[in-house]
Every structure is written in structure tokens, then in C-alpha cells.
Amino acid sequence: MFNRKWLYAAGLVLLLAGSYAAVNQYPPTRMQSEEAVNQEGFLLSTSQADYKVYKDLKELESFSKVIVEAQVVSTAKVEEFTQNGHKIDAAGKVDVKVNQSFKGDLNPGDIITVYEPGYMEDGMYVNTEGYKNMTASGKYMLFLAKSPEGVYAIRGLYQGKFDLTISQPAKESDYKTTKYTLQEFDKLDYVGREVGQFNTLKKEVLSKYGSK
Amino acid sequence: MNIITKKKLNIFPVCAVLASLTFFNMSNVTQAAAMYDAAFWPCKGFPTNVYADMKHYVDQSVTDLGYGWINQSARNGWDKITDADVGYGRVFDYQSADTRAFAGYYTWADYSGLMQAYYSNGSKVPDADYLRPETPFYKAHVLLNDYIMDELLYSDNERLKTAIHEWGHVMKLAHQSPPSSNNGVWDSVMITGQFSMLAPSWADEQNVKWKY
Numbered sequence: 001m002f003n004r005k006w007l008y009a010a011g012l013v014l015l016l017a018g019s020y021a022a023v024n025q026y027p028p029t030r031m032q033s034e035e036a037v038n039q040e041g042f043l044l045s046t047s048q049a050d051y052k053v054y055k056d057l058k059e060l061e062s063f064s065k066v067i068v069e070a071q072v073v074s075t076a077k078v079e080e081f082t083q084n085g086h087k088i089d090a091a092g093k094v095d096v097k098v099n100q101s102f103k104g105d106l107n108p109g110d111i112i113t114v115y116e117p118g119y120m121e122d123g124m125y126v127n128t129e130g131y132k133n134m135t136a137s138g139k140y141m142l143f144l145a146k147s148p149e150g151v152y153a154i155r156g157l158y159q160g161k162f163d164l165t166i167s168q169p170a171k172e173s174d175y176k177t178t179k180y181t182l183q184e185f186d187k188l189d190y191v192g193r194e195v196g197q198f199n200t201l202k203k204e205v206l207s208k209y210g211s212k
Numbered sequence: 213m214n215i216i217t218k219k220k221l222n223i224f225p226v227c228a229v230l231a232s233l234t235f236f237n238m239s240n241v242t243q244a245a246a247m248y249d250a251a252f253w254p255c256k257g258f259p260t261n262v263y264a265d266m267k268h269y270v271d272q273s274v275t276d277l278g279y280g281w282i283n284q285s286a287r288n289g290w291d292k293i294t295d296a297d298v299g300y301g302r303v304f305d306y307q308s309a310d311t312r313a314f315a316g317y318y319t320w321a322d323y324s325g326l327m328q329a330y331y332s333n334g335s336k337v338p339d340a341d342y343l344r345p346e347t348p349f350y351k352a353h354v355l356l357n358d359y360i361m362d363e364l365l366y367s368d369n370e371r372l373k374t375a376i377h378e379w380g381h382v383m384k385l386a387h388q389s390p391p392s393s394n395n396g397v398w399d400s401v402m403i404t405g406q407f408s409m410l411a412p413s414w415a416d417e418q419n420v421k422w423k424y
Contacts (some may be wrong), residue, residue: 018275043338048381049323050374053405054365063364081316084271086306087353089328091320115320127403135356137341147359149272157322177340193387 020077042120044191047128047211048111053197054159062156064143066104068165069209070096070178072136073111078119090126091153092133096142102209104122104146114144115153125185130175131158136187138163141209158198162205163189169199237261243387245415246398248422255337257329257384262310263424264297266382269309277358279315280369286375290383296417296424298383311319311382315356324406325374326355327381354378360398369408376400376401376412381421 032189054060061067081089098110106112117133118127130153131154134140143160144152154160164193186193190198245251258266274283287300288318303309329337334352341347356378361371388400401409401416412420 026295026344043340045336047336048327048378050325050404051323078318081318083273083316083318086271086312086314087352088316089318089326117323124336124338126336128321128326145319145322145360145363149319150320153320153322155322160322161227168228176377177338177343196362 006073038135045124065146066144069100073097092116253342253384269312269313274315277315317359318357319372325378327378365370373409
């Protein structure tokens, strides 16, 4: 039998339902990634890019302004970029010391700053297309773009940096959407899905530059 | 020999020839684009009503660097797909826009184009959340890197392909694999790389029709 109690209850249900729908059109907080901040390990956040795909090492070499073997000599920093007052992008920034120079005007002993498409932010490793950042323990073949202003960036994203101390090919399982520990992450040279392309280039790089 | 037996003997060699021709044709079949579910990230992305009428902000840089027609053509390429509830409406207010386009001289990064999706708190969407059906996009940015496209001598149609590709990511289209043979067909604008495409392909259109 109809009475006021039922009317109030129905009204409350409608109010709650409407509130839930309004709030959840754009949930205010990020989801899963908050765990990475509070617990051991971190997640990947991979930006989706379009980029030139190099068919082989020869093509990569021809499009690189600088080819060096180098090692990291500074702590990595993150630089943010804004455009007309809006933040649009960020990049990792690290100093490397040249051990050998194969192309370009650098000499052994030179220290240059290189922008990397991978860095830590908000407890995640943010990267473009699977690039894995350099560490102090690695020895790297770097294929670099160089702007007229002297800015060095990794050519072809994940296609222009290879750790000569990691000889085994990258595996598809190196890319995962669950958390990485820093220990396992630093043993990797590539954390994306284009494993075939990365390994094809790296095999040629190791063959040509690995024993030098 | 009766007539029926004679017919059987005549058909057999014809079938054998047809079967062998079919076998050789199958071995040369090119890799086809991923379709329907397989072409998309599982995440929710923007709400359906937003995809039907995306509020789109165009930074001044897009016009200043000559990408106005490229950006508009790229969006129109998706917008004009028949039987797909996808549309764009230009807004001049950065804050209220769902999608934002920028173009610039991005020397730190070796991509020709980039898409980045964000949560409402400004953090980037981690890879794990792209796999969750409930994951929303709050905003999406598309960046066109004039520096790289100039340096790598991109034609206008190659720049257009990059823009169409990035706007495809806004609609949750994932990368497609390139054809596995030299005779393969480049049958999706979602394949990465420097090549020309004036509009989404037939496969891309079918996927968007299916989704929206």
C-alpha cells in the first residue's frame, strides 16, 4: 500500500543514482596507476607515436647525424615543454660521455646532453613507443639526431639506442602491463611491442659495433 | 567405360590443378589489417556522446606552421565515415575542449606525431589502463612535429597520413602491423611509418563503423 515512506525511499534511490551517474562521467581520480605510487614497482605509460621505421642499420646510419658509443655520466632529469602556456610534452635528459665516435664531429671524452623519450613521472615510467632509458651501468651505441641548435635526440625513438652490455634479444615478455621492479627494468634494453624491429636492428648493431 | 566413369576421370585433373593453384595463392596472401575488436584498445576512452561531437581546440601553432588544412583534413577523414557516429566541433576555449591539437619545432623528440590521453588530474593513462574497458579519457592531445617532418623531408601527403594516424589513436585505434611481404598492401593508416595516405583506408573505415 502506497505511503510516504515508500515515496521518500524512491526519491532517495533516484537521487543517489543520478549523483553516481554525474560523478562517473569523468571519474576525478586516475585508476590503477595510483598503486604504482604507493607500492613497490611501477607501471609503464606509453605514448602513441608515428615515426620513421628504419628498414636496416644502413638506413639508420644514413639518417643519423651522430653515431657514438657512450656511457651515462649524470643523473637523469626530466624537462617539461610548454606551448602557448600549455604543457604539451616532457623528455628525459641525461649527460653521456663519448667513448668512441663513428660519425659526426664529436670526439672521445666529449660530454653531451641527450634527450630521451623515457622518464619517471608520477610513479610511472613514461615513454614513447617502448624506449627504455639509459643507466650508468650500460654501454650504449647511440644513433642521434642533432638539431641546428645543437640539441641531441635519439633517432627513431627505440631504434637509436642499444645497450652493448645486453647481448640477448629483447623478448615480447619484456613488455608488460603489470608493475616492474627497478631491478628487472634496468636489465632491459627495450620495453615495447615492436620486438622484431628492435631485435633486427640490434643484431646488426652488435655485429658491427659490438666488438669495437 | 560408361559416361559417368569417364566424367569422373576428366574432373580429377582439373580439381588437382585448381587445388595446387589455390595452395600457391594462399602462400602469397598478404597480412590483412586487424578488424573490429582487434583493431581497438579495450578502454572506454571518451563517452560515446563525446565521440559523436568532440569539442576540438586547435592551438595557434597549427595554423602558424601551415598544418591547418592537414589537421582539418585528418579529422574530416574520420568524421565523414558514413554510418559512424563520429564528429568534431571546433571550440576556442582550451579548457572546455576534449581534444587539442598542437604543431611545433620539437627537437627533443624523434616522432612525427604523438597522441597522449590524460586523466582528469592531468596524469597520463598507463598501459595497464588502456586494457581496462572502464578506463576513460578526460582529454587527448595530438602533437605534430614540424621539425622532424621537415628534417626527414616528409611530403604533404605523408604529413597528412601522420595526422590521420594520430586522430585514429584518439578514437582508440591501436597500431596495425605492416604487410609481411614486399607485395603486401599498406591497408591501414594505423601502420607506423613514413608513407602517404590521404584518408583512412577501407579497413579503417569498417572498424570505425563497427565501433561507433
